[in-house]
Amino acid sequence: MSQFQKKSYISRLEYLSPDIVRITLDSPEIARIAQPGQFVMVKTGNGKDPLLRRPFSISQVSNDRYFQILFKVVGRGTSLLAHCREGENLSVLGPLGSGFQVDCTGSHCLVGGGIGIAPLLFLAKQLSRICTGNPPLVVLGARTGEELEPLINDFKELGLSVHAATDDGSLGHHGFVIDVLKGLQLAADATTYVCGPHPMMLAVHLLCKAKNIACQVSMETHMACGMGACLGCIVPVEKGGYAHACFEGPVFDAEELLWEVK
Ligand SMILES: Cc1cc2nc3c(=O)[nH]c(=O)nc-3n(C[C@H](O)[C@H](O)[C@H](O)COP(=O)(O)OP(=O)(O)OC[C@H]3O[C@@H](n4cnc5c(N)ncnc54)[C@H](O)[C@@H]3O)c2cc1C
Ligand code: FES
Incomplete structure (x- = not known):
């Protein structure tokens, strides 16, 4: 590449x-x-x-x-x-890095928290362009409406229906994105694409696993070099050992990662 x-x-x-x-x-x-x-x-x-x-x-x-x-x-x-x-x-x-894997045959659900929403706009635009007739569901959350509003406007301009959640209830659902996601009917052929705080990604992964739905997560770890030279970005993987988030990720199939469930 x-x-x-x-x-x-x-x-x-x-x-x-x-x-x-x-x-x-x-x-x-x-x-x-x-x-x-x-x-x-x-x-x-x-x-x-x-x-x-x-x-x-x-x-x-x-x-x-x-x-x-x-x-x-x-x-x-x-x-x-x-x-x-x-x-x-x-x-x-x-x-x-390696980005989101898109397959237009199924449906799509984008889940973002805070500034983790940033990469999802590019993905939403690509899905809207290449998977026509199958607009993605979008679930976005942040601490406050003031923080969330500027992040969701571009999604609304694409004509997508956005489900919002804020910790303080100032915009959308009063609570977390995972609560909103639990209330939505996700099709069995759906893929969720997630980026945000680690606990949010873990909660979405567990929900998708329980429903047997595919889930891709973007791991925004600390990175020093960005190209495989420093080990600063490694994440534990299910098969044992570690993966470099900078070039094997940052996007991973959530099932590939070893999640620490507290
Ligand atoms: C692949 C990838 C994509 C990213 N995309 C975005 C993006 O689109 N928009 C965005 O705002 N940020 C993004 N980040 C996070 C961003 O890189 C950090 O916020 C940034 O490096 C902070 O630099 P700084 O010098 O301002 O802060 P520093 O002075 O380095 O740190 C300030 C505080 O932020 C914390 N911090 C720094 N980096 C991270 C991190 N990766 N995760 C969690 N906490 C961190 C530090 O621990 C410290 O508490 C991304 C990170 C990765 C790995
Ligand atoms: S950031 Fe240096 S190896 Fe990944």
Whole structure:
């Protein structure tokens, strides 16, 4: 699989909320070949602070030229990125990893929590384009409506019906996405595609396992190199040993992983 290390021009930088930022990068080489679920490693500062690139999912592509990352400001790297300006260049490595596996013969359910919603928009667009007549169900959650609203607008614009859940009840169901998912009739041929906090992904995996429904999860582990050189991203697997989330993932069949059920 091809990968590029490119200076990518920031064509747009938008604050969707005080701490959620969307950056549109002009990078045809990456945009043309990226697949939903893949990510890029971005150099967030000019010098050695931070030294390591930061991983971000590709949240959508357009016109074979642009791709977007959507991120929450949580620390030094994301704070530096949020203070970039349109017209600057970012050093980006990608597209990396193995993305979602799509089979149009069945139905689809996308489940996202918090900023884990980012890669699901690209997937929703691809499903809407190639699996026509079979629109995916979308279940999205976050702590508050203020956090969730900017993340779900793009899904609504695709004409998809979005089931929302918030911890504080300010938007949609008052509670967790798993409660919403339990109330939905998932077809036996459905695949769920999940990205979000680990407990949420575990809960969805267990529900799907009980219903014998396929489940793919995107593991957003800590990553240092993004390409198999450091072991920083390893996750335990059911057959024994570990897998690298950076190149064997970040998307895995949930059944392949060894989940620690507390
Ligand atoms: C494949 C992949 C895709 C990702 N996609 C996105 C995305 O689309 N949008 C987005 O906002 N974030 C995404 N992340 C997480 C993102 O990489 C981290 O939030 C970012 O690296 C934090 O950098 P920082 O320098 O701002 O924070 P740091 O200063 O490095 O850390 C700040 C805090 O965030 C925690 N943190 C850092 N990385 C992670 C992580 N991977 N998981 C959980 N906690 C973490 C640290 O433990 C610390 O408490 C993704 C991660 C991976 C591995
Ligand atoms: S992030 Fe270095 S091996 Fe995966």
